[in-house]
């Protein structure tokens with residue numbers, strides 16, 4: 255199925271997990287896909303890798319410019335790069351708040367700012383942000399991470415309103431716990447990672463984690479012309495966790 259032939263897409267954090275599954279699905283459906291990541295090495299063809307750190311504005315501007323030049327324009331931006339943080343509001347110093355917000359919130363702002371002039375020139379412009387059920391679920395021990403994703407949700411709504419008249423749609427997906435290298439790294443810190451994985455699966459309403467491919471399918475839908483009248487929404491892919 256090559257229904258997205260000719261669509262030019264840029265995926266941040268596209269070298270792993272949800273971003274990589276999204277880049278692969280977009281490419282499988284015919285889109286031309288560039289990945290912006292700290293470590294884009296090892297990406298398979300036809301994915302185009304560009305090194306950039308979304309926490310650094312000059313790096314983002316250079317990365318977006320290089321990717322857009324290679325793609326010959328831009329129709330779709332997937333703001334997916336993100337990092338985690340654990341703890342209550344009292345547990346992290348300012349520096350850690352600034353680091354996480356600098357990636358999860360300002361990273362999205364910087365990439366969008368760099369991409370907007372190109373998206374304005376597109377006839378099928380869409381932005382999809384990877385948010386999280388943490389934005390609305392009130393998860394324990396996730397104060398900083400939840401605040402960052404709350405901002406992503408608010409930005410999705412504000413950006414949708416600001417750019418609807420320019421023909422740019424803006425939506426987000428809210429994954430529940432998704433089986434990605436990120437979660438793998440968290441499980442690896444447990445005394446018994448396999449037992450911890452079983453317990454994590456058991457806590458999910460469906461008895462299993464969401465897959466990266468399931469989240470990617472939602473992102474690609476929101477990015478595609480099939481969602482031409484959809485803007486300012488959050489689509490939960492959370493296996494029934496009901497964060498919204």
Ligand code: NAD
Pocket residue numbers: 266267268269270271272273290291292293306307308309334335336337357361384385386387428429430431432433434435436437
């Ligand atoms: P992952 O760690 O597997 O992949 C994240 C990618 O982002 C990596 O390739 C990494 O190199 C890149 N990245 C990190 N910081 C970057 C930076 N400063 N500049 C450029 N690239 C950077 O993680 P994932 O689980 O696929 O998460 C992707 C997104 O999904 C994140 O925004 C995360 O908050 C969100 N999310 C994940 C889950 C989950 O359970 N895995 C749930 C809800 C939301």
